[in-house]
Amino acid sequence: MYRRVSILLRKHFVSVLILCASIVIPFSSVKAAADPAKGKAIFQTNCASCHNVHKKLTGPALAGVEGRWADKKLLHQWIHNSASVLATGDKYANDLFLEFNKTAMTPFPQLSNEDIDDILAYIKVAETAGPKTTGGDTTPGPEAASEKGNDNSLLFGIITLILAVVALILMQINSNLNKLAGDKEGVPTPEPVPFYKNKAYLALIILVLFMVGGYLTIQGAIGLGRQKDYMPEQPIFYSHKVHAGINQINCLYCHAGAEKSKHAMIPSENICMNCHKAIKEYSGPELTNAEGKKINGTAEIAKLYDYVGWDPEAGKYTKPGRPIEWTKIHNLPDHVYFNHSQHVVAGQQQCQTCHGAITEMDEVHQFADLSMGWCINCHRTTKVQFADNNYYSIFEKLHQDIKDKKIDSVTVEMVGGTECQKCHY
């Protein structure tokens, strides 16, 4: 339209043209030569679910698409209706169709040629901008620094030691002064017994050693079979922080069994591939393991592809998959019965109550000690959601007591949560 206006102006008012040329012509020429911003909007609504500029998805990566098609008109026709191009027997088109497992491209008859040129302009712009990389976020963060300062036990130990030495010196001085005073008054002091023969000292030392040894023995024996803080190395560096924290994926998305069965379930590999068919590179903040080694996220995703037999270049499964042997962290012995669905559905417990701040953990460690005392304590103090819960409708007496205002809430213990047979049978 602007061009038409400028042509009119050129016809009738040459002088005006000269005056306005510097304003109108650059503007009109930009308009005519496709607008990448408009193209981006069209691309996002129509193309982006199957195409990416840099990555192969359902359809090919579009960087350099104009160079690959011999004729721009043919490309327009392909976008309007790909089947008609295939029918002409064009070699490139038919090869492309075969490469993508004969998935036909959705026809877009509603896009005008200008719209398509806008899209192509956007692709060119995005192509030169390069794929987005956001891996530069490597600031260590304040929590690393504060964690170091928290451990004061060394400081306290040093102070205790100094005080003990001072006390010893003072005692020595005291006994020396006593001795001097006794000498002066002519009272004979008995020959001092060396401290390693002094019965009182020996008894004290024996007592202290016995207590320390006993404490260690008991603590060690209680700790047998408990795995609190256990953090094994897993076959793939799967970061819960990246998935559940940064990307906000719900725990149940992968651990769907937590609502339906005894086990929360290690997700099967097809669940990983729901997203990782498209997410081939890691672009989040830098990852390091507990040893401080840097982890290459993209290489870890490649490990997943190797396990499931997926070829990201070809975009299909090329070999039979094999299971990923994750190391089990939370392990209850067979004589304990635990049911996830009971706690998650009937008990309405959050995953984090027992598993800790999973969304902060790059590598998962066992948060609770899973001891019997830990279970029982929680059963004693936790109130169950008693009203409007079909699961507890059979506890008529408790319902009556609530109605009579004898009790105001019901703990797990009151519905049998500390009976032996509840968990051991």
Place this chain on the structure above:
Amino acid sequence: MKRTSNILIVAALATGAFLAACNRGEHNRKPGRIYMPDMYESRAYEFYSARLSGLKPVEGTVKRGELLPYHLKESDTALANLVKNPLTITPTDLKEGERLFNIYCGICHGTALDGNGPLYKGGEGPYSAAPANLVAGAKSGYSEGRLFHVMTYGYNMMGSYASQLDREQRWKIAAYIKSKQPGAAAPAAAPATDSTAAAK
């Protein structure tokens, strides 16, 4: 007497040191010691048994309480369009459908169903393909049967959700999506009680 106490001390210290040494290695990489491990290393029918973990239900069986199997193949999209929801959808079911949608679908399709979930974020997120907008455009016209079909088999970049969601849950989600789409009838207005539709 003295000798006994000496032996006692040494024994106590040694046991203590030994048990305290049941540590988990640097960075807790080892699980620690177990007394009589027979019940920790389960031999029972358990999820983690290497032989049994990958087993599928016996061919041709239906779990109790589960809806009857869905027999259409992935390519039968035309037939899938016609399949009716076998459930009688109540407002509670729609709420459950919404909850499930927000967990399993919302991560890509967004809780507003507009195809802009946290994994895509208008092209800023890690997911490189734009998820389908379920309330506008071509996909807003999908029937419940087609939505169920897509959840069962996947479509384009989307994978199958049959392993995470059972058939009943998928139908509830389909009903929820339908209720949000333009031209949706009031919920539970015309319940399709004919359960033979899905069972074929």
